Amino acid sequence: MEGTDTRADRTEEAPGSGPRPAPARPPLGRVPLWIKIPGVLLTLAAVLLLGTRLFLIPGLDGLFGTEAKDRTGPAVLKSLQDMSSYEAASGNFQVVVDLEKDARFLPDAIRGTRTLYVGAGTVGGSxxxxxxxxDDVTVNEDRTAATVRLPHATLGRPALDPDRSYAVSKQRGLLDRLGDFFSDNPNDERAVQQLAARHIGEAAKDSGLTARAEKNTTSMLQGLLRSLGFKDVTVTYK
Structure with missing residues (x-):
């Protein structure tokens, strides 16, 4: 009918009732953090493994090898001492040190070390x-006989030879490995070196080294005094 305002075909939109926006999506190319961290770790492991394999290829050792530079300053003289003893004998010793350190209530795989160390060194008898x-040196009137009284021979401190001493193996727990990683002096071998020196010193006491030193000292003094004209030379130890 004319004059009738029909609103059946009209659609009135309510205020604020427009089309809803699409949900936000992460930008393309951005990887979540929980995926990124394992990927970085795997990449580092692959690089380290590849570098280790490259060192095993002949001809590449010189390309990726390390170069040692000695930047040590001059040695400084600390003191001088006059020698007042005759070192008449020296013994060479070798010992295999097996040092194990365990932690209470923890397995060795977590905390603990075991080191096999070959210690080689010398001990001198003087x-x-x-x-x-x-009163220790007497000479007769004709100067043909002399008697010398000496103290018994003593042993010096064991001296480890760094060229012949080395670590055979060293087993470490997980916590010990982490401690060595953050330590200023990793793989410290002072404990096994001190233990090797102690065992070498104990072996020197039972080796007859002092008796050998006294025998050699007697032979040296007899030869020296006889070259000076003494025919009868007696050396005793008090």
């Missing part, structure tokens, strides 16, 4: 000649 008095 006789003191600097403290002899007038």
């Amino acid at each position: 006789v003191a000649l600097g403290g002899l008095g007038k």
Whole structure:
């Protein structure tokens, strides 16, 4: 009908009732953090493994090898000492140190170390000649016989040879490996070196080294005094 306002075909939109926006999507190319961290770790592991394999290929050792530069300053003289003893004998010793350190209530795979160390060193036997008095050396009137009284021979401190001493193996737990990673002096071997020196010193006491040193000292003094004209030379140890 004319004059009738029909609104059946009209669609009235309510205020604020427009089309809803699409949900936000992450930008393309952005990887979540929980995927990124394992990927970085796997990449580093692959690089390290590849570098290790490259060192095993002949001809590439010189390309990726390390170069040692000695930047050590001059040695400084700390003191001088006059020798007043005759080192008449020296013994070479070798010991295999097996040092194991365990932690309470923890398995060795978590906390603990075991080191096999070959320690090689020398111990010297010497006789003191600097403290002899007038009564320790007697000579007859004809100067043909002499008697020398000396103290018994003593052993020196064991001296480890760094060229012949080395670590065979070293097993470490997980916590010990982490401690070595953050340590200023990783793989410290002072404990096994001190233990090797102690065992070498104990072996020197039972080796007859002091008796050998006294025998050699006697032979040296007899030869020296006889070259000076003495025919009868007696060396005793007090």
